[in-house]
Amino acid sequence: MTDFEAIDALLAGARQEVPLPPVEERRALREGLNLSRTQVAQALSVSPSTVGGWESGRDPGGEVRAKYAYFLDGARTRLAAITGEEAAATETDAADATDGPEEADTVQPPGQDEDGQDDMEALAVPQPCVLCGQPAAHQVAGFPQHLDPAACGTADSGRMTEPAETAEAVAPQRPRHRPAQPGQEGAAGREDAARREGTAGRKSAVGRDGAAGRKSAAGGGLKVVPVGRRVREADTPDPVARAVADALAEHSGDVEAATAALVKRAIPDAMALLDASRKGGRYDVVAHPWLPEILRKQTARGADQIWEARPKWTRPELPAGRHEVTALDINGAYLSALKTHLPLGQLEHSTGDHHDRRRAGVHLITPPAWDHGAVLPNPIGNRDEPGPLWVTEPTLRLLLRLSGPKYGLCDPPVIHESWTSGATESLLEKFRTALKDARDRAIAEDDEVTLEYVKAMYSKFVSTMGESNYNRELYRTDWMHLIRSQAFTNLWWKAHRAYDQGLLVVRVMGTDELHVTGDWRAVFPEGRGVAEVKLKDTYAVGGEPDHPDGG
Template sequence: MSGEQFDSVEALLEEARLTARMPEPAERLRLRQAAGLSRAQVAAAVGVGRQTVANWEDGSTDPQPPGRFKYLRLLEGLAQIHPAPAQNRTPAAETTAPGVAPAAGSAVPETAWGANGLAVQGEPAPCLRCGVATPYKATDGHSLHPGAMCQPSAATPKAAGSSTPAPAPAPVPSRPQRRAKSAARAQAETAGLIGQAVHEELERAEGDADAATKALVKRAIPDVMRLFEETRATARYTYTAYPALPDILKKPSKKESDQIWEARPNFHHPHYSLKSPGSIAVTALDVNAAYLSALKAWLPIGKLEHSTGTDGVDPKRSGVHLITPSPWHHPHLPDPLGDRDQPGPVWVTNATLRLLLRLAGPKYGLLDPPVVHESWTSGATENFLDALRKTLTAARETAIAEDDTITLEYIKAMYSKFISTMGESIHNREIMRPDWMHIIHSQAYANLWGKAYKAHQAGLDVIAMMGTDELHVTGDWRQVFPEGRGVAQMKIKHSDAKASGEYTIGTAAR
């Protein structure tokens, strides 16, 4: 055998040894969690992406070079410090041949631990359980992998003369099945994190609800970022924290804004006035959790790329666009471009452009399509933040059902601060995506415009539309919108303003 062939054989044997030593996915997850390490920490130490670590832990993929050896070394070290619970360990028995099942009733050696708290090591020899060489020792002096670092079932040979057929291997779940199971587990775990945080702060505040709420609001940003990381565990896309940005998305100074117009509305119907006496009944409505719903928006995933004309207008892309909007002439509905009185081209988000194009289409026919001059876009998905949205929505619904005002305020602080700090903010250094922030804001305004249109189509007059969540209408609004506190419901908005709750107006002088 030539030297080259010998090296190839040794390489294959080393591959087999590494595969045999690698713990099962569930054990990989257990060891990391037992050590209190985040996926990001493991990824940085091993030299892979955080999503790769998540895939290794849920079994979507197997560890591969170049990070596999470092990952295995980390797991073996963690297994010394955090051995598997006794009920989960595979019994090891004294035997003269490695990998042979122990006789019934024989003693079960344990891992030998030194005074420093680490497993005792010595000359490598075949492990009692799996036969793979290991330097770690058992209490009887034999070599033995610590914790659950070996897989005896895969290495234990069948006893000589045995006619019992080997058990059929368990069916391997498909990738969609693994992903669905992992997503369900991740959502349950993240929901538990919310309850755990509330419990911690209530204990720390000795039951003082106000103090606990203030503490939860204060920690909302790091907590929601942790939730975001956890909900991304089974995702197909990774996110770039600091992509290069075009100048239009950069603030000239701390006190100045960038060039993106979010289409924020401030509409008041010109035919009606609070100052005019009258008996027209109006109800101020509040859209529940408007920003939370707006997390379902088309967000660009990668670095924004420049294009001219309509080349950047694509249903599967998102970003910002320089457009010249067409005039808005509808007498009873707010301008979908918001409270803008300056003519000429304007940079808008993809959420605003989608709304304008939809309203220019055959279904609505409310205006002419805008002229698109140039765009900064990348490939996009509407579901990038959907797992986070669903987790927070479910927790919010539970808090409403239990009349848990502390958790409600905590959740509101998390999603609102998550959005407001994902641009250029000193309060959140983990994401710098002003394009996402603008798109989500614009999506909330577009969602509100859709509700105004629905009210108008049902015969109600839209008296006012402001911000992300305020809609004033005449008539029986309950026939149009469900009433309640859920994200798909509306409730009466009460404030110190004159136009609050249920009030009356008159016709404006013309």
């Protein structure tokens, strides 16, 4: 095939992608039909986070793009049809109001009962009106009344007392007929007549309440329920436990095969759990916001410009003698680090030596000198190059705290510029709590399948939310750096706690490794919980002890 033929073949196979409406219209179309992201995601065989990304600016491709465009076009058509139906209904209601009320709402003319028989007659001698007590020239159903409400004294509530009450006492079994005001019809007329009834009508209603009124309220009335007793949606089944049970059933109880299958699907399952935990949240998780260049890899296999302050420290010198060193393992380091200040939206640039605790992000700082390297690791980790560097929010907050009056271990860092956004510490709290609870149950029940599954979920969730091919739904490189730095900061504080309680800190490594000498159980609770530590190794450093037997 020649070059020209190849080009012709390329052009023949090329096709223009299906157009999509603007970003702001996509969400409006979905919400206009009262559809949730989850419902749309299920119809398109994607996750709710993916739909959220499309509504935030990211465009789908391939077959799913065509499906999404089909849904949006159908939603637009459906909304137009609903709007047309509502407009037609409005016009019909207006026409009905112009033509007059339906038969069911028609009020009988003055002096006629429901059968159309005339029940009104003129009185030869005016008699006291049963409503106001003033002389009336007519009677309705045998009761003297004013036919014109304007002539009746019931408008003055002060005059409506005994006459009406006497009429009720004389004829308690007979319904009181009200002459309708000329020109008044339907519900408006009935409402006005009820108002004209005044105090006597209210008293009559109170007298009629009794068992019949209670029965009516119980049968179809509107009940007022106290706020503290509102119906609440039942808790949904535990998705972690359900996934483990399904995997074990699928692999006929083979623990190793079920564990391998669960670990393999840990990333999409973690994203599904995140979506479920964000229901009713105040903030949407933005899938793919714009990120500054400092958060982008410089090369395909390289790194970006953010320094996470990962510790790799060993005490340079130990006191003379033999030392029994205990290597402690910090449980669930990344799981605990999910509780950190995360920026909610797109990062915004600012300059100046100022830190706003309501925001979070990354900061270019000149770190302070650290004069305690003989007993504690540097809070920014092992760094050979001098000068400014980009650090994360947890690292900056650690330095600011250590430079404060409570600790006074260093000078404050100098902030040159920042990329930050409004932040919250609880954005992933429900997600973290769900994983923590599942982990605690697994430990209590000695369930290694669930334990490995949960560990894979939170560790892979953190490691793949950056520029990863394994998680295309959540693209937050800044979050990845902040969560990892929070794990390093948590480890640093545990080292400081050990030092403050009189232990000898020997080594601090990675996210979960702390080596100390001394009675560590008096400082840290032992166990497998996220607030506990477990024994990893013990070894001796220093001169050998003297043994009488020469051993």
